Amino acid sequence: MSETPTIYEWGGGREAFERWLNVFYDLVEGEPALARLFGGRVSEEHRAHVTTWWCEVMGGPATYTTDNGGYEHMLAKHRGLSITPELRLRFVTLLSQAADDAGLPDDPEFRAALMGYAEWGSRLAVHNSQPDAAVAEHAPVPRWGWGVAPPYVPGA
Numbered sequence: 001m002s003e004t005p006t007i008y009e010w011g012g013g014r015e016a017f018e019r020w021l022n023v024f025y026d027l028v029e030g031e032p033a034l035a036r037l038f039g040g041r042v043s044e045e046h047r048a049h050v051t052t053w054w055c056e057v058m059g060g061p062a063t064y065t066t067d068n069g070g071y072e073h074m075l076a077k078h079r080g081l082s083i084t085p086e087l088r089l090r091f092v093t094l095l096s097q098a099a100d101d102a103g104l105p106d107d108p109e110f111r112a113a114l115m116g117y118a119e120w121g122s123r124l125a126v127h128n129s130q131p132d133a134a135v136a137e138h139a140p141v142p143r144w145g146w147g148v149a150p151p152y153v154p155g156a
């Protein structure tokens with residue numbers, strides 16, 4: 001592979017991210033403390049929107065920006081939720097578990113990039129969800145990168 005693939009491509013594209021997040025939200029629905037934030041069930045619409053978000057962040061099409069309201073819409077959805085540190089940790093743990101259960105690539109570089117963003121984004125979500133939080137009102141949808149460890153390609 002001459003050019004470094006995006007995390008989106010390496011992960012398997014939208015189909016793989018969709019599979020992963022469906023497994024994740026099924027796990028969320030099994031934990032009442034988390035499920036409560038979503039009204040008990042995580043709708044198909046929410047699953048699809050969040051999949052679109054993740055795909056864009058990981059280097060896929062910029063559809064959340066063009067069709068789903070961009071950063072400002074995501075921010076508005078988290079405001080006032082008062083997410084606790086304990087719930088954040090469960091959220092991130094279930095994302096990691098779901099990546100295993102959904103059979104996403106399990107190479108260390110891919111998982112580090114994926115979960116690096118999960119850590120970063122979920123900590124921002126906690127901050128932004130507190131009452132009267134000082135938030136960045138406007139920003140682009142982030143584009144995540146491979147970080148210090150590019151994908152491992154044998155023989156390259």
Ligand code: HEM
Nearest residue numbers: 037038049050053074077083087088091117118121122125
């Ligand atoms: C990397 C971390 C996270 C990402 C990428 C993310 C992404 C998103 C996005 C894109 C939306 C808006 C979906 C739409 O357009 O309809 C959303 C809404 C939401 N998120 Fe997050 N989120 C993260 C962390 C969290 C955490 C830690 C929690 C709670 C523990 C949480 C709970 C919610 C809830 C309850 C909604 C609103 C759902 C609804 O519309 O009913 N999020 N999230």
